[in-house]
């Protein structure tokens with residue numbers, strides 16, 4: 418269980434009743450994109466226990482600063498300035514060190530820099546909407562951004578996404594791979610959103626809502642939101658059942 | 664009362680949404696100047712050991728339409744069957760092969776193309792060798808939690824027949840959904856989300 422030795426145990430089984438099911442008809446796109454047959458369950462092999470790693474050398478100086486990483490020199494993105502920080506741990510509470518965390522979001526008006534986004538809120542010439550960082554040896558990460566705006570989307574006739582930031586996290590084994598979304602404390606749109614409501618359990622949804630943390634704000638600059646992320650835990654390999662000779 | 668096991672439940676998944684490219688392949692969707700290059704676009708270099716192959720894939724929905732907004736990541740062993748990962752305890756993998764690739768669907772055709780090498784065989788938990796395979800992870804708008812599957816190689820009939828994972832699939836008629844036919848050095852792996860040919864997905 419030491420940090421010094423790479424861990425090679427297989428991962429805890431995923432609790433599929435905690436995660437959203439594949440088929441959630443109120444989120445219409447899921448209807449034709451949800452597998453209908455049972456998943457085949459199988460304990461991890463080496464192919465799942467292992468996973469890619471990324472070195473700190475891939476990370477540029479502004480990669481975790483969405484206020485500036487797309488802005489013209491001397492300018493910055495428009496919006497409410499925020500810090501998002503937290504810790505990536507596994508289901509045992511153990512920090513996940515040196516893992517890549519990527520994030521993307523709409524601008525302050527709720528518009529994405531993407532040719533498929535037709536919402537008439539304007540693009541901000543100083544905001545790209547992507548960032549990334551690698552957790553430290555204890556699993557901590559942080560980035561700076563602006564608070565994304567809510568936006569309408571074609572599902573029901575009047576569905577709005579709450580303000581949110583998309584997250585992609587690797588972990589150390591390929592089956593820890595996770596994509597999720599962070600929401601902001603106090604946003605009334607959270608509980609109306611069909612995508613949020615693909616998650617059956619209210620307690621699970623609350624795990625995606627980042628609280629405002631006044632103690633971590635930068636006075637006269639940016640407010641802070643804390644978002645901890647939990648990846649699948651790894652079984653300890655104190656005693657492994659192996660066939661003799663292996 | 665007993666002591667608390669101290670476990671925390673996993674963060675629940677949410678769909679990658681229609682704009683996954685902004686976060687994972689910004690250069691591909693026209694957001695230049697933030698990162699030098701998109702991660703995972705180039706898997707091999709001149710020194711990589713192994714047979715060069717191309718994997719072409721599509722993810723097809725229940726109406727037969729290829730998804731044009733999906734993103735796929737693949738993970739595979741090197742030519743000797745070793746993974747380039749700190750959790751690989753059997754030896755050091757080829758330093759010129761990371762084993763990981765990321766590709767967004769072509770916005771017009773829905774095609775994914777990976778230029779990689781054919782992986783070696785990797786042992787199953789009990790020591791038996793698995794057939795060569797590539798792990799796929801698929802995310803997209805409308806997919807609430809990433810889908811895991813495996814691609815096996817159509818020209819490995821013998822290895823595929825003794826593969827412990829393929830053997831575990833009860834309905835043998837579904838095994839071919841995981842096997843990519845070969846033509847020249849191109850393997851074609853169409854992933855069907857639904858229907859008669861629904862691909863086997865794993866809870867792994």
Ligand SMILES: [Fe+3]
Pocket residue numbers: 523578581583680682
């Ligand atoms: Fe979004």
